[in-house]
Amino acid sequence: MIGIGARNLPGWTHVYSGKVRDVYVPSGVDAHNGEDAYLIVASDRISAYDYVLPTEIPDKGRILTQLSLWWFEQLSDLTPNHVISTNVPAAVEGRAMITRRLKIFPVECVVRGYLTGSGMAEYKRRGTVCGVALPPGIREAERLDRPIFTPTTKARLGDHDQSITFADTAARVGEGVARELRAKSIATYARAREIAAERGIIIADTKFEFGVSPDAGSEEIILGDEVLTPDSSRFWIANVYEPGRSQHSLDKQFVRDWLSSEESGWDVSSGTHPPALPDEVVDKTHERYVQIYEHLTGSRWS
Template identity: 55%
Template sequence: MASPLALPGWRHVYSGKVRDLYLPAEGPEDRMLVVASDRISAFDHVLSPGIPDKGVLLTTLSLWWFDRLAGADGGRPIPNHLLPGEVPAPVAGRAMLARRLDMLPVECVVRGYLTGSGWAEYRERGTVCGIPLPDGLADGDRLPEPLFTPAFKAQLGEHDENISYERAVELVGAEHAAALRDLSLEIYARGARTAEERGLILADTKFEFGVDEDGIVRLADEVLTSDSSRYWDAAAWANGATPAERMASFDKQPVRDWLAARWDKEGTPPELPTEVVAQTAGAYRELLERLTA
């Protein structure tokens, strides 16, 4: 992984798989700079090369959604972590200035459609994250209603753990757990409605929230991007002949597919070929253009 940039007035404090965090070099540490890189990860490994302009594309889409959810879509304003102000020139377009929050250790997953790990569990036990579902559902089917299926946020390098709502209450308290559930389901519904208007399906997504100094729960990190959400083309979902056609997503699935076919997840992963990098960049860009046009 490349060394983080040196940014005047800021000091680097943390790097995740795809983001770098900075705090002010001097003065109060009540704000932070969240920088989205072009790095891409799969199967808990950062891969090479990165995806050109990925940081800009994801930041642009997040900021668009934050604006929509602040009331531009006609809904009630959802508090978020953004602060006004300019970001340093070297990271312009791919960074957000944000207030520091006490982050809640629950990843808020909302599933509107049956797919992925949920489909695997349903085939085995008829449930998704322990929630019983009707018999007879197929991969990619719309669920009777969106499900809030929280996860416990693991340390870097470890897998998040699906948890029950009751466990979420134990982790953050009844009041915060209810707020996370209700906010997540509301944001998903608003995002799904916007996506539908643009010929897209928001199959599932995940959110992160934190609490500010006044006790307000705020939406943080990224929101409804290709890295946090699964989008499908509505026409392909309705008319596709195979699951692969119905559920082709606007994210890093080409990377996962290529890697899974060529790597046993041991040692250093192989370098991504030019065509896979280009295909993935195209998917990120197409989603941004379709949503924001």
Template identity: 60%
Template sequence: MDIDAGSAPDLEGWAHTYSGKVRDLYVPRDASAHAGGDVVLVVASDRISAYDYVLPSTIPDKGKILTAMTLWWFEQLADVVPGHLVSLDVPAEVRGRAMICRQLRMYPIECVARGYLTGSVMPEYRATSTVCGIPVPAGLEDGDKLPEPLFTPAAKANLGEHDENISFEETAGRVGTAVARRLRETTLAVYARAAEIAAARGILLADTKLEFGASPQPGEPEIVLGDEVLTPDSSRFWRAEDWTPGRPQMSYDKQFVRDWLASPDSGWDRRGEALPPALPADVVERTRERYVEAYEQLTGRTLD
């Protein structure tokens, strides 16, 4: 059993049901043993993905860092939106990288908030002065702060496929207008709180991806924050003191891995059919350092 290498371990009392890009999900073999009701065990591996591929390399301690950051953010956001955490009473083999969480009906929407102009939306912006179809002022540079944060949802794709940016109207068509409005409001409220907290610690939150689910309670469902929250895998963090629009920003997140894959050094064509190559040892180590630095600077805690 090699959890650190990213494999899904056998866990006593839990049945493995799903492996995603980074996380493995388990359900209890005996539901009556858990007072929290319908629950799922979420285990964060050390796998890393980029451009919708799971890479053959792993990042040591990544799963522990993602879990610790998510737990910290749940604390900071408790008055903004409820989280799906039930307990940390998890099997010893996955302690530190796993959470017992509420079973939710997840909305098929990636809820993205963008506070800065950067990343995959740049070609669209340069051509049309829009971001995911939303008009923004002309003349901005890569890395500029947007006049106001934008909600730019995407439709979830199957593993190995690309998420598809969709309009608010398309989102409403998939989940209903009332839910779409609540998802937009909650996403932007989470972004506002997180950006404020990060800025106080010398970090800019350029953008983030959130996932929400509906609780099974009767009546109007409660929207609950699920999955990972504001980690280097789901967010783009920049060092505030180095922020200079018009050039690539120093990133705490896995943009470092994306940049290497896109460089001639990797020898990989993301538009071709070949799978991504393994990361060099120095890229693995520097990526781990980025994750640790992001966690420690944001939380003020030292990684155990």
């Protein structure tokens, strides 16, 4: 079926729509050489608390795609990625990429270098995050001594991701693969954190997805999906960072904060769908996405 925002594209057949992305496969050999290809199109949809919001953010899909491509290039010597080409249909130019078809592991590979959000909430209750014990006295948004791997389930559309332990991850993908995912995730985050720091940005935490080729016998673990975008990461401005309080973020935390405020009139735990975003929230969210793109890449968004 055609998804939320999917469109008919010559040479490509729509097969799936997620919260933000629409996925296509080649209709024939003319679309792209090789049947192992996907066309992944980033829409302007935005999700929060596992809901797709009824309001779009202008340019969001283009920013996510261009920033992901920039990061894939920065990290290419560290880990292979799924990008094949950006030679896409004109209707989705700038917001799409042709990628290798991967069998994605059923875990979200979250790495935290600072403690905030759901990680801080769990730490306050138990002194742990995803089974990782942490020392007492860590303040809101404080940097951890070393990054930690805190995976979650990869829920289907409409379901909620759940935090899991490393042992849970090993039960899902095998002990050896779990160790490799943890090592790759932490190493990729560490490299990205260094790159961002040079540009005055703190990456507080981020999420990666990895997979393998569906070809029989393939074992190479490949970085897929999006990478280090304001949808999948928390970005803070280094020169105003101060532990012990919430931070000014250049990501979709601004949307989460509005949804959980009294102004929205929405109860996150109600089970009802969230309201539309007001124009001011849309504009400020767009502004933050543009700012993080420009801070990181050094290029002006246009």
